[in-house]
Amino acid sequence: MSLATARPLVSVYNEKSEEIKEYPIALPAVFKAPIRPDVVNFVHQQLSMNHRQAYCVSDKAGHQTSAESWGTGRAVARIPRVRGGGTHRSGQGAFGNMCRGGRMFAPTKPWRRWHRRVNVNQRRYALASAVAASGIPALVLSKGHVIDQVPELPLVVSDKVQELTKTKQAVQFLRRVKAWSDIQKVYKSQRFRAGKGKMRNRRRIQRRGPLVVYHKDQGLRRAFRNIPGIDLISVEKLNLLKLAPGGHVGRFVIWTETAFQRLDRLFGSWKVPSAEKKGYNLPQPKMSNTDLARLLKADEIKKVLRVPQKKVVRRVRRLNPLSNTRAMLRLNPYAAVLKRKAILQTRKRLQKKPVAKVAAEKAKAPEKKKTPTKKTPTKK
Amino acid sequence: MSSHLVWSIIRNNNAFLRKKRNINKPFSTEPNNLTNLSSYRYNGLVHKKTVGVVDAPDKKGFTVVYKKATKQNKPRQCIVKRTMKSGPRRSLAKLERLLKANKYRTDLTKAALRRASAVLRSQKPLPAKKQKAKKQE
Numbered sequence: 001m002s003l004a005t006a007r008p009l010v011s012v013y014n015e016k017s018e019e020i021k022e023y024p025i026a027l028p029a030v031f032k033a034p035i036r037p038d039v040v041n042f043v044h045q046q047l048s049m050n051h052r053q054a055y056c057v058s059d060k061a062g063h064q065t066s067a068e069s070w071g072t073g074r075a076v077a078r079i080p081r082v083r084g085g086g087t088h089r090s091g092q093g094a095f096g097n098m099c100r101g102g103r104m105f106a107p108t109k110p111w112r113r114w115h116r117r118v119n120v121n122q123r124r125y126a127l128a129s130a131v132a133a134s135g136i137p138a139l140v141l142s143k144g145h146v147i148d149q150v151p152e153l154p155l156v157v158s159d160k161v162q163e164l165t166k167t168k169q170a171v172q173f174l175r176r177v178k179a180w181s182d183i184q185k186v187y188k189s190q191r192f193r194a195g196k197g198k199m200r201n202r203r204r205i206q207r208r209g210p211l212v213v214y215h216k217d218q219g220l221r222r223a224f225r226n227i228p229g230i231d232l233i234s235v236e237k238l239n240l241l242k243l244a245p246g247g248h249v250g251r252f253v254i255w256t257e258t259a260f261q262r263l264d265r266l267f268g269s270w271k272v273p274s275a276e277k278k279g280y281n282l283p284q285p286k287m288s289n290t291d292l293a294r295l296l297k298a299d300e301i302k303k304v305l306r307v308p309q310k311k312v313v314r315r316v317r318r319l320n321p322l323s324n325t326r327a328m329l330r331l332n333p334y335a336a337v338l339k340r341k342a343i344l345q346t347r348k349r350l351q352k353k354p355v356a357k358v359a360a361e362k363a364k365a366p367e368k369k370k371t372p373t374k375k376t377p378t379k380k
Numbered sequence: 381m382s383s384h385l386v387w388s389i390i391r392n393n394n395a396f397l398r399k400k401r402n403i404n405k406p407f408s409t410e411p412n413n414l415t416n417l418s419s420y421r422y423n424g425l426v427h428k429k430t431v432g433v434v435d436a437p438d439k440k441g442f443t444v445v446y447k448k449a450t451k452q453n454k455p456r457q458c459i460v461k462r463t464m465k466s467g468p469r470r471s472l473a474k475l476e477r478l479l480k481a482n483k484y485r486t487d488l489t490k491a492a493l494r495r496a497s498a499v500l501r502s503q504k505p506l507p508a509k510k511q512k513a514k515k516q517e
Contacts, residue, residue, distance in 0.1 A: 135453070138426050148459075149456050292384040
């Protein structure tokens with residue numbers, strides 16, 4: 001199976017974004033995993049529910065009255081009304097969802113099912129897809145990241161990055177690796193949230209920038225955390241919500257060297273099951289060769305197909321032979337003969353007619369002369 | 381991964397897609413799209429070989445941007461730019477020759493020529509409209 005697609009070598013770049021030519025790393029098999037945006041979307045949706053905090057209405061809300069219905073016969077609606085007197089509140093409707101100050105319909109409860117569980121295999125599938133998608137420039141570009149000048153994708157950087165301590169150094173590194181334009185995009189996207197979230201402590205929003213995946217934090221986190229848009233994860237704890245933010249695949253990821261090498265052990269390849277995830281093997285793709293164009297031109301497939309019909313057969317308009325002579329002739333060539341005969345006959349008949357007419361007139365005329373006519377002669 | 385795969389992931393959902401009401405064909409704002417339509421053929425990200433035509437930086441002539449098929453994973457090394465400065469007829473002929481001689485995305489030649497002509501036309505000085513207005517007054 002061409003699943004064993006060539007594992008190209010990925011070069012490692014040092015902090016100055018120069019290629020360290022001595023030891024390129026073979027692409028971990030995860031990057032060839034099938035990309036399933038539907039799985040990723042589903043899992044992302046479910047997982048993002050897990051961070052939720054419960055909200056509900058107070059369970060006493062709307063019930064802190066001793067209202068009772070006045071019953072019938074008082075010319076008022078039968079809703080329970082507040083007892084007593086001496087205040088506006090007395091006699092007002094209570095308890096119902098339609099009443100002012102009443103409890104709501106179906107008061108929200110804290111035991112709503114806030115969290116969702118997702119099958120482990122599905123979670124891993126989604127992760128593998130997300131990692132694979134981060135290695136395809138087209139997908140990362142389509143997500144909107146600015147990676148035109150990045151030296152290589154997936155971007156692997158030497159472990160020295162993990163030892164950076166100052167944000168200044170981090171910025172310099174990003175600049176050198178040409179990831180800074182992505183962060184500039186984040187800066188430009190900083191804006192206020194639309195809607196009530198502003199008053200609910202979610203005032204500002206911004207785009208997501210590059211994701212840095214490291215193996216060991218030796219200052220890296222503190223160096224990078226103040227740069228807007230940047231997220232940091234350890235390889236051991238890959239998070240779909242970070243790898244596919246919004247449920248869409250293709251985040252721009254910067255891997256450190258060791259982190260990159262860990263991926264093979266974490267996910268395994270199709271031949272070798274994962275060393276760390278018990279009994280896990282990378283998902284099988286539905287199509288081993290997805291290049292449609294080449295498939296359609298392949299001999300094995302062409303052999304089985306019939307000859308292509310390139311001639312376009314269009315609908316022919318149906319002509320009525322009774323009114324369209326050519327159509328008639330197509331069906332019955334003898335009709336030409338019949339028609340011709342008919343034409344000739346009428347012609348002959350018409351020729352005879354004037355002679356007969358003149359003769360008839362001559363016969364008529366003398367009769368007319370005998371009788372005196374007061375009538376004016378009709379013009380012919 | 382194959383361009384078909386990536387296209388089917390991207391086609392309805394990407395940062396460059398522009399859809400507006402009452403307009404049936406979605407547009408696309410990615411840089412190397414010759415017709416700015418969002419379609420498999422004209423997409424500038426999905427394929428191994430792409431052609432883009434842009435205004436040249438000094439507003440004279442146009443620049444052809446094309447992708448090197450071998451450097452897929454290296455965005456920085458992937459793109460080659462060639463500026464065509466000679467007059468319109470010659471540059472268009474050059475463009476056509478560039479694409480046809482290298483058999484580089486020949487299905488895009490017409491679109492590339494069109495775009496190049498449009499760029500060149502936009503660089504011509506605008507016709508004198510002001511005079512007419514004065515005369516009418």
